Amino acid sequence: xxxxxxxxxxxxxxxxxxxxxxxxxxxxxxxxxxxxxxxxxxxxxxxxxxxxxxxxxxxxxxxxxxxxxxxxxxxxxxxxxxxxxxxxxxxxxxxxxxxxxxxxxxxxxxxxxxxxxxxxxxxxxxxxxxxxxxxxxxxxxxxxxxxxxxxxxxxxxxxxxxxxxxxxxxxxxxxxxxxxxxxxxxxxxxxxxxxxxxxxxxxxxxxxxxxxxxxxxxxxxxxxxxxxxxxxxxxxxxxxxxxxxxxxxxxxxxxxxxxxxxxxxxxxxxxxxxxxxxxxxxxxxxxxxxxxxxx
Amino acid sequence: xxxxxxxxxxxxxxxxxxxxxxxxxxxxxxxxxxxxxxxxxxxxxxxxxxxxxxxxxxxxxxxxxxxxxxxxxxxxxxxxxxxxxxxxxxxxxxxxxxxxxxxxxxxxxxxxxxxxxxxxxxxxxxxxxxxxxxxxxxxxxxxxxxxxxxxxxxxxxxxxxxxxxxxxxxxxxxxxxxxxxxxxxxxxxxxxxxxxxxxxxxxxxxxxxxxxxxxxxxxxxxxxxxxxxxxxxxxxxxxxxxxxxxxxxxxxxxxxxxxxxxxxxxxxxxxxxxxxxxxxxxxxxxxxxxxxxxxxxxxxxxxxxxxxxxxxxxxxxxxxxxxxxxxxxxxxxxxxxxxxxxxxxxxxxxxxxxxxx
Numbered sequence: 001x002x003x004x005x006x007x008x009x010x011x012x013x014x015x016x017x018x019x020x021x022x023x024x025x026x027x028x029x030x031x032x033x034x035x036x037x038x039x040x041x042x043x044x045x046x047x048x049x050x051x052x053x054x055x056x057x058x059x060x061x062x063x064x065x066x067x068x069x070x071x072x073x074x075x076x077x078x079x080x081x082x083x084x085x086x087x088x089x090x091x092x093x094x095x096x097x098x099x100x101x102x103x104x105x106x107x108x109x110x111x112x113x114x115x116x117x118x119x120x121x122x123x124x125x126x127x128x129x130x131x132x133x134x135x136x137x138x139x140x141x142x143x144x145x146x147x148x149x150x151x152x153x154x155x156x157x158x159x160x161x162x163x164x165x166x167x168x169x170x171x172x173x174x175x176x177x178x179x180x181x182x183x184x185x186x187x188x189x190x191x192x193x194x195x196x197x198x199x200x201x202x203x204x205x206x207x208x209x210x211x212x213x214x215x216x217x218x219x220x221x222x223x224x225x226x227x228x229x230x231x232x233x234x235x236x237x238x239x240x241x242x243x244x245x246x247x248x249x250x251x252x253x254x255x256x257x258x259x260x261x262x263x264x265x266x267x268x269x270x271x272x273x274x275x276x277x278x279x280x281x282x283x284x285x286x287x288x289x290x291x292x293x294x295x
Numbered sequence: 296x297x298x299x300x301x302x303x304x305x306x307x308x309x310x311x312x313x314x315x316x317x318x319x320x321x322x323x324x325x326x327x328x329x330x331x332x333x334x335x336x337x338x339x340x341x342x343x344x345x346x347x348x349x350x351x352x353x354x355x356x357x358x359x360x361x362x363x364x365x366x367x368x369x370x371x372x373x374x375x376x377x378x379x380x381x382x383x384x385x386x387x388x389x390x391x392x393x394x395x396x397x398x399x400x401x402x403x404x405x406x407x408x409x410x411x412x413x414x415x416x417x418x419x420x421x422x423x424x425x426x427x428x429x430x431x432x433x434x435x436x437x438x439x440x441x442x443x444x445x446x447x448x449x450x451x452x453x454x455x456x457x458x459x460x461x462x463x464x465x466x467x468x469x470x471x472x473x474x475x476x477x478x479x480x481x482x483x484x485x486x487x488x489x490x491x492x493x494x495x496x497x498x499x500x501x502x503x504x505x506x507x508x509x510x511x512x513x514x515x516x517x518x519x520x521x522x523x524x525x526x527x528x529x530x531x532x533x534x535x536x537x538x539x540x541x542x543x544x545x546x547x548x549x550x551x552x553x554x555x556x557x558x559x560x561x562x563x564x565x566x567x568x569x570x571x572x573x574x575x576x577x578x579x580x581x582x583x584x585x586x587x588x589x590x591x592x593x594x595x596x597x598x599x600x601x602x603x604x605x606x607x608x609x610x611x612x613x614x615x616x617x618x619x620x621x622x623x624x625x626x627x628x629x630x631x632x633x634x635x636x637x638x639x640x641x642x643x644x645x646x647x648x649x650x651x652x
Contacts, residue, residue, distance in 0.1 A: 120366055183407035189386070190362055191394035191421035191472065201420070205411045 026283040029276035036273055039087050040094045049081040051088045064259040074261040086265050089242040096157050097223035103161025104168045112172025117180050117199055133166035146234040153236050160222050171214055175207040209288045216281030220274045242266045308335035309512045315372030317358045324585045328354040330536035341513035343523030346533035349581045352516045356482045360397050361389045394421050398473035399482040403489040404465035408457040414468045415453030425476045440471040463494035484516045499526055521563045532556050535582040535592035542619035552614055552621040555593045599635045
């Protein structure tokens with residue numbers, strides 16, 4: 001701290017700390033995710049064509065119609081506007097991704113924190129449950145569960161949330177273990193803080209840092225998983241999802257050859273969203289990966 | 296309260312332990328970290344606890360405060376605070392004692408402050424928790440506390456994170472936090488070990504100044520006899536979980552009884568020695584507290600060891616001066632000790648650095 005190995009860079013005094021940067025890429029990803037979130041939230045208010053209306057154009061022959069000024073992303077076989085449908089698809093896909101990872105964090109994070117802090121039998125039981133959950137092939141479990149239940153936004157989110165409990169919980173537990181024995185926890189105890197207070201005020205803010213990148217990465221996984229499920233026809237029944245659109249556009253190799261735009265645009269959206277989530281998650285992890293020796 | 300009571304309460308120890316034992320269950324067996332320690336600390340008095348790593352000094356201070364791990368601990372004996380038994384209290388019952396009555400300063404101020412919380416928040420926490428102050432009231436007190444521990448620009452410092460402060464400054468923050476609720480008893484667990492040598496003296500000075508101003512009692516844990524010398528009234532030397540010698544600071548230095556204490560003293564540099572003179576070391580390793588030696592715990596490493604030492608454990612005995620106790624069959628100055636010393640000096644095994652008295 002007192003010596004500065006590289007004399008060219010400014011010294012680490014209070015005013016001139018060399019700050020780590022998240023980079024342009026990160027902000028581009030955030031911008032994309034912000035745009036997606038905006039679209040997902042406000043689709044009904046946007047001046048879009050109806051996603052369910054058939055825009056049959058007798059002068060243009062049989063649908064699907066290729067991308068044009070009128071239909072930016074073209075139309076599908078029923079002459080429905082792919083652009084409008086793709087934007088509408090963002091709603092369910094992102095909502096499921098977000099709800100799933102939130103549910104996973106709520107349950108897995110809480111259990112992980114508690115078991116990492118108290119250790120003992122609570123820890124043994126929860127670790128066992130996590131291992132059991134992890135040893136199911138998750139896609140198979142998801143298919144099994146979704147084929148048994150009524151598939152609504154809520155239930156699909158819950159199923160994917162259930163699958164994210166174990167990985168989230170294990171990371172939360174590991175991160176908590178790392179901090180639970182640190183002296184500041186003992187220091188908080190010795191000024192009379194309760195366990196609940198220590199967990200919430202002392203440990204949670206520390207654990208939240210590694211968890212924040214997992215939230216982004218986990219959401220990416222959930223979005224992809226939802227896409228996979230709807231591709232198999234096992235996602236939300238009523239409504240448009242990216243997976244469903246992709247499935248519609250790639251029913252047969254003939255469709256893909258003759259009208260690739262039907263599947264291409266939803267795939268592009270899904271790809272960019274997942275890429276953004278992963279990239280942002282990665283940057284966040286790097287940003288907060290502070291070695292104590294550099295402090 | 297009538298005057299007689301005040302006199303009595305002055306004489307009565309603030310903190311007293313009677314034969315406390317703290318054992319940990321480990322895969323190898325039971326580790327006797329603290330094995331029957333009795334100490335008394337009166338109000339305003341300071342006790343230094345000295346020992347090597349693993350001698351049980353840290354566990355002793357945490358046992359008194361009740362800050363032990365939840366699992367795998369066996370506790371025995373009695374801890375009294377202001378005459379009340381607190382050794383058997385649950386952490387929940389101790390919460391009213393922690394912070395307000397007893398507080399602790401830890402070794403490494405980097406790990407004892409929460410890295411993601413502003414130091415101002417960390418200090419106001421306990422004020423709001425115990426004294427029920429509002430945020431702004433607590434902030435005012437925090438600023439005063441920061442000024443008390445000589446932190447320059449307290450208002451700005453309160454809004455900083457621990458990593459923005461230097462090691463010495465962090466330890467000052469730690470002291471301010473410990474002082475926040477005005478405890479009667481302060482535990483300082485190697486408070487200067489992680490700090491720069493130049494800062495160490497300042498921090499010790501600050502601790503003893505706070506102790507004086509607030510009429511607190513202090514238990515100073517350290518491995519450095521030189522450190523405790525100037526800041527304590529009494530010193531307890533610990534070895535293998537037991538107190539092997541206890542005496543008022545001056546007596547301990549002037550009239551050392553235990554060969555272990557003598558060896559410790561010889562291992563610190565002294566100003567009156569010629570420079571570059573060789574420091575004595577204590578051969579061997581600290582005892583295994585899971586399987587301690589049968590006789591005296593120091594016997595395997597002691598230069599003055601005899602058969603009796605290896606087979607029987609010496610009891611704590613009274614020296615000629617009051618308040619001075621030690622655990623040794625052949626203390627420094629005894630005929631057996633002198634006889635052996637002559638032999639050792641002749642063989643050149645003892646790097647003689649003159650008498651300590």
